Amino acid sequence: MKNLKVKTQNLVKLLDALKDASNLLAPQTDKYGDTYFQQVVDASQVVLKHFKPLMPAVREVLFGQLEDMITFKDTASGTKIKPVKAAKDTILFGLPNCDLDGILYNDEFFAKREFADFYYVNARKKLTIITLACLTPPNENCFCASMGHGPFAEKGFDLQLTDMGDGFFLVNIGSKKGQKIVDDNSSLFEAAGEADLSKWKELKQQAEESTTKKDVNKKKALDNMGRTPLKEQMIIEISDRCISCGACNYTCPTCTCFNVIDHKKDKAGTRKRVLDSCILGGYFRMAGGHNPKEAKEDRTRNRYFCKLLWDKEKLGDSGCVGCGRCLDACPVKVDIKDVIKQLSN
Amino acid sequence: MAKEKKSEVKNVLTTCIYCGCGCQFYFKVKDGKIIGITPSQSHPVSQGQLCVKGWNASEFVHHPERLTHPLIKKDGKFKKASWEQALKLIAKKFTGHAKKSGSDSVAFFGSAKCTNEENFLIMKLARAVFKTNNIDHCARLCHASTVAGLAATFGSGAMTNSIGGFEDCDVFLVTGSNTTEQHPLIGSRIINAVKKGATLILVDPRAVQLAKHAKYHLPQNCGSDVAWLNGMMHVIIKEGLEDKEFIKNHTEGYEELKKTVEKYTPEYVEKISGIPADKLAEAARAFAKSKKSSIVYSMGITQHTVGVDNVKSCANLSMLTGNIGRASTGVNPLRGQNNVQGACDVGALVNVYCGYQKVTDAAAKEKFEKAWGVTGISDKIGAAVTLVPNQALEGKIKALYIMGENPMVSDPNITHVEKGLKALDFLVVQDIFLTETAQLADVVLPGTSYAEKDGTYTNTERRVERIRKAIEPIGDTRPDWKIICDVATACGYKMDYPSPKEIFDELAELAPIYHGMDFDRLEEKFGLQWPCPTKDHPGTPFLHKDGKFSKGKGTFFAVEYKDPAEMADAEYPLTLTTGRSYFHWHTRTLTRRTSSLEREVPESYVEINPADAKKYKVRNGTLIKVSSRRGTITVRAKVTEVPKVGTVFIPFHFAEGAANRLTNDALDPGAKIPEYKVCAVKFGGSK
């Protein structure tokens, strides 16, 4: 990995150039105090401090809440259908590593298994990812290091930036796309020296320590999960509190479920997909009313099994990247860490 | 990188259209279409969270069944019409009837789903243009008793405290509110508070989700609320737990109350309410001993023929224990609709102008006549929503204008409502979908959804919040405020505002509680809580600070228990209570067009306790008939421990299997609210 660095002012210049070349989405704070990915109009407004958006980055352009799939139109010679091609070149700037790993999960899930998902694959090809390493946890619910997913990225990014605290950002180049950005704007970058690199390593280690939760033992938990059923009392307690809002699914970077619906008026319409949530009873219910997961406890249990165990069996690692969003967005503060902790014993 | 035309992505902060919690979120808009929702993390209610309805509050906006142009009915069929044609016809009919049969032959329904500005304008249309006080809205059906009851006791008919204070309460008395389902982001705060150690007293005939978190779940017989509230006060006074200082300094009427509750011993109350005497006494002690006790209620208290009495009793209990006028205490009626508080505040009610200024008050009349440049505004209280069908049948009301309401599903005894609406000479419905009510209309006007317009809603904690235009109006629709302006102008009263901002300014000018607000101030933060009398006033998180009630001293009302209008008997042995489901909103106009919500509860059902199911041989999952003296419906049986024995529950959302074919339209004598929460039913058809 060749390493470079970039001055803060030059980074702003870079963003300014990128916003003209492509659709640039980056964290910005609005006048009400909320920070989230927004289209960049003025590069100086971009937040250059590491941050965790409430909605994971994968929802921005790859797999959203409401997406058109196919348009259709009835004609005299039958219904004519056409796939929607919505994806445009996009650069996502400033995402944390949990979001990057979430996207890598989605890559395997949607793009690299049998029957690649057309819409995901198309959007993914057009996406460039510039991550911003978390020096400290963006909020107290983060535990990515405990799950082996951060807070610094090791692969999968096009560029990774780390705020070195001295007016410079260290730049890791992770791909050809990343290299091209650097090449196209080479005057903005400068070489990083040995001292920079050792300082970077130090920052990385500190960051890992600060996002490690001592009592979360992933390996033990996953092993136990395969062996013994989840502790019933805990599942019932969670499900008694849960108000079925769906947020733990909607905000999770590795939740991939969707529903498909048709909207039609007169002779034309659209087939769309809607982000779905397995906490909802209708998600499982079948024609005729039979529901294999009628009780909310069963659906609660489903989520933890899916996230922690089945994903491991399907994709080689648990689906939880430790971002803590399911707790951030949960009105009754259900914490997946509690589940993992109990399983760690 | 090849250059393509960029998509335009923007995020627009707005307020949830569903419940009174008033959560705010961002619409994510891409090339003019809403593609997602993200809760605001800084907003005091949402705090990065929403309930399932909020997360899914955008799908219906682009639904293909949206009305896109005006419709006029000819020979029983709707025909597409131009705005000019529709407005002309409306003007001709309304002015014609008013001229011929008098001002009170026309009536208007505002809407708790529409903005403050729109409700203000429709009440101005009724009062200034047509000189009638026949202007009302669905608050009549949910919290009319709150407005009346709390105005009488405290001087202000609204939730006294703030949602933010809930997590710090020590004791909650929740009654007649399925909080986790109807006000999810308040329900979640109660659950979180209990987890931190608060005590929850739940008085509800159904074992709703909160029952799992309640220290005392006391299932009462439907309609026995005055009795058990008096019972609690009896225990508190008898054991000397009342707040003597507070009573002495800040209230009046205590002695009479004391005398009245004397006979309501827990044992006597048990006979009426079915609540075990010792449990009631324990709960009363817990409530009285804490200094942060909060009463939370909703339609289980208000929708009774004794709704006002129930509300007054709640107020009595909070004053008796001094649990009012401080943070995390109070009497907290949870207002159902996103803007039912606002629609009341701005005067879409038969008896008050905006800011609760009485129509019978000559000074108020003069003030409004002057402001609006008219004379002859009526000082007679108008016809309430619930009285309109009767007056239509009697031929008193000839023309009705409904803005965004669906009484054909929401009102009690629908069969009667239908007759009433059909008896009208002329019905105008303004909505975004062709609702059951719109189908009966002569003219249908297409409004825009909340995503296509600016304005304000007032949530249950009196927070006036902005909604913001995120996309262009769909089809040939117009924002409701604009439509009202057009109608008024067509009727000969020039009404013209550049935007809702100016309407709000007029409203703030005329309503003292909103006086200090304007769009610029609302823009600064996430809105302001009324009363906000001056431009530098920060808004009011809780009312009646330090026991200084809006009306001076708080008044105790001694109230006696009365039976509900209809009780279970030999012929109709079960008690029916109605309410909502978490996943649907009101008449399902929006939620049935939201796939995830509709999929959850696609059809009506009746909850039956297993003991009753056994007794009446009802099998879970089968279709059964349920009848009352007013009608029969067919619904699916859901056998569950949720309702208590002898009580059944049906959600009111569905036009097929409509609970309101069964409910009783008996009214509270003062507030004219119907008794949705109690009527007698049986299984099987009626003779």
Next chain:
Amino acid sequence: MKRGKYKASTKPQKGAAKNEYLPRAVEITKIRDLSSDVKHYTLKFKDGKPFEYKPGQFVQVSIFGVGEAPISITSTHERGDDLEIAIRRVGSLTNAIHTLKEGDELFIRGPYGNSFPWEAGKGKDILFIAGGIGLLPLRSVMNAVFHHRKDYGKIWILYGAKSPQECVYADELARWGKLDNVEVLQTVDSPTAEWKGGVGVVTTLFEKIEFDPEKTISYLCGPPIMIKFTNITLEEKKMQPDNIITTMEMHMKCGIGKCGHCLVGHKYCCTDGPVFTFAELKALGAEE
């Protein structure tokens, strides 16, 4: 902590991503009633291109504007059949399909799912057990087996339905029943006066047959409750869970392992199934 890494476990498809969600138009060439609420459809692809499938696979059927649903293929490619499906009226899409006429259009994508390992049963006796419309997916494997009749030993078909009106493929059952070394036994819950078969649940038919669990393979399909009890009976009769083969029905949206609805344990019913042996289902059940 060791770095977590994701790696897809199934084989990716070669070449550029095809849009699997885009269906092909078919024409309904023939419709016949199978029972009071089930209709049988013969379909022809409008683009004339071939469509290959195996017994036990399913297709996603849509009418644009109404929706899409998974439907089993009841025909048998082996025999050169046209594509055939049978649909029971239960909800919005299935009702809409029932209003279509011959010559009308439907949309189909697939075939999806694994298939019955019918060739593995060669040389053995075959026990088919179906309840209600569970016969629909089994018909494809039945026809395949009958097509290669000489490769198999004795064949039993046990079929149970709610009432005679709800029995499907009555004509074919009668025809099969006349073949050598084939026994067709039927039962209903509520019989009519003319009914000649048995009365009661499908497991009651076991009393009438004698099979060797060592050399028999059982194919089983029907409502969950019937599957449960039949399986108990088969196990009592010492049938190995490996030799009991069933198709699972789950809520499905995409058919291609993406939407998540059909997950059973860590397997997708749509791509890893819908055909499972009982041994596999037991292992998945233990995961939950």
